[in-house]
Amino acid sequence: MDLVLELQGVSKHYPTHQAVNEISFAVERGAFFALLGPSGCGKTTTLRLVAGFEEATAGDISLNGRSINQLKPYERNVNTVFQNYALFPHLTVRGNVEFGLRQQGADQLAKKVRDVLDLVQLSGKDDRFPAQLSGGERQRVALARSLVLQPDVLLLDEPLAALDPNLRKQVRGELKSLQRRVGTTFLFVTHDQEEALSLSDQIAVMNKGLLEQVGTPEDVYLRPRTRFVAGFLGAVNWIDGIGVRPEATRISRTADGERCISATVRSSVFLGNCFQVETVCRDGQCVVAEVPRLDGSFAPGEPVHLWWDPADELRL
């Protein structure tokens, strides 16, 4: 495995609280890696530790096998796309994209800028100022500005959060194909599990400064290792200590098979592609099932039977 970034036992203490608590994970070169968790879980702090804006209180961060703990942000071959893009308002698109190259004293600036703007599909807008661009365009400038420096890892802080909700799906697809084309390792932070699931090759789920699980999207969704991961990645019904996701919970009017639980329908909400049926079991527990539309709906007060495939159980 070719690991471009490794964190080992990394912690960040503040006087008031501990933001990151001994987390360790490794990122493969060329991967699209997500740090997923609720706000306050430490994912942004972790990102900033890798970027160099914060100093780790303990642990080791290494890039390409070499420790970068002591290096300043401008000494690391890591670049960041900020949540609000942080484009320099007094420079044009070209000025922004060139900035890092000028610092390096690189040559062939014009060509490099042109190539990267082509890559993010912003050709012809070099002379515009950030204020004249749309939100999506600004993000592409931020991407171009960082990618032109060919970093070992590109860090993205909640890349879709600042965009219009109806733009997000489209930009998601564009980001994914961009990363495939460029081949750079992307490490991004998000609180949206749908985003993480759709974009990443690997997901690290964090909670209260701790790393709960690292794995592929299927791993963390279908085989969560903790209740937190199970609950964060999607809805779960906890029935007698066993977890079953609503889409795996089946409802039937007849009781067949031994593993049925009887319940009464409390409500049925039509969500377009499915019905969300809320039922109450004999012991008062509420169980939600997602019933495909084509299977028909259930009426409140109907007695029903719940069952599921044992393979879909989450025993935690």
Place this chain on the structure above:
Amino acid sequence: MKRGLGLYAVAAYAFLHLPLLVLAVFSFNSSRFTIWQGWSLAWYRAALQDGQLGEAAWNSLLIAVASTVLSTVVGTLCAYGLWKRDSKLLSGSLYLSLVTPEIVTGISLLVFFQWIFRFLHVQLGMHTVILAHIAFSLSYVVIVVMARLRTFDASLEEAALDLGATEWQAFRRVTLPVLAPGIAAAALLAFTTSFDDYVITSMVAGVDSETLPMVVYAMARRGANPVLNAISTLIVAVLGSLIVLSERLRES
């Protein structure tokens, strides 16, 4: 109520602007008394031909430029440093200097200079006035630049660092350009306060360092003088245009 408010506003603006407008109008009065007797540029001619006035104006300009440049540079750096992390002592002194009455500032500096002059063979002169002006302009500059910094997006500096700039380079290539309008506003404030200052200057000026406000004050004290109307109109016109110009520049 809206009409009443409008009428009131007219009266209020009249109160604010008529005194100077009246002064301007009468500066063209051919008579030296306050009865209108026709247009004349005599007073302006007298003003522009007055050698003492010319020298005083030149002194004021010199002092204003020197103190503005120095206080703007020092003040901007100071505001930036304080924005990164506050120093209670320094910001406390700056705010205190802001609320200190001019007369107290002027006198404290006079006392200070006289005390210093026991050890150095210097006298009151242009240099003491410039130093005094820097001292009181500094807090104005810091306040204005600090206000600008509060709306400055700190992630811009982080982005610059991220892209390879050192702290000093980030300050020079990103922070300063973005702050430029605020710094210009601070400089303008420092310039106009310095150019107009009478109280502090009169305390620390030497024999050779008479400024325009000092001349104006002396003339005002002596009694009715139509040349003073001309001088006043000129000064207000020049300063006024400077301000309007800077506003236009700022908006563009």
Place this chain on the structure above:
Amino acid sequence: MTQLRRLFLAPAGVIMGVLFLVPLAIMLAYSFLTRGAYGGVTAEVTGDNYQRVFDPLYAAILLRTFVMAGTATLGCLVLGFPLALFISRAGPRKNLYLQLVILPFWTSFLIRTYAWMFLLRDTGLINSALLAAGLVHQPLPLLYNEGAVFVGLVYGYLPFVVLPLYATLERLDKNLLEAAADLGARPWVTLTRVMIPLCAPGFRAGALLVFIPCLGAYLTPDLLGGSKTVMVGNVIQNQFTTARDWPFGSAVSLLLMAIVMVLLMLLIRRGGEKLV
């Protein structure tokens, strides 16, 4: 970064230390010494200077200073609020109207004060006009009295009140005014019982910005006032020029500063907001 920061703060630190704090310290020392025969100070330590400040003569001047500053502040607030209200309701020309208020302030305080001399003196414009129109037979004593100083102070500091009031009015939640109307309040009631109380921070800021400079006023009473309208600032200046009593002048100065600082602390603590 810390080395860079220290470098940035150093020149300002030196300037403030040498040209502000040290002079104040020297004045503090002088305030406890005795005046020399030819001006200056002698090394005799005494507390007399501070005692003298409370002599009837100077206590009266202090009181007058407070009263004048207070009335000028009140005048500014009363005259400034309707103007700020007008500007905030002026629609697209708001900025222009605001600039028109600020512009005179930016020109020259000295000349603006002289303008009132030109208007108010016996041979000034107002008297000349009244005489010419036959409305009076002798010039009215409009200058060199407390009224003139009051007008001069209000004229000089009105913009300082309009700005914070305007800012507060802009930040006002319009929904609150609509809610008041919805609940049956007539415009006047909304104004007095909702809008003005909500503008309290603006009034406080404006009062601060006028009262404190007025306490230390020197030019205005000097040019527009007579011997009967002497304020603390004039007393101080006098001690360092004609009276040649530096220790006493220092004591009065420091007392004035102490009063200003106490006022600031009280007003800021009550408001809980930052000045800038």
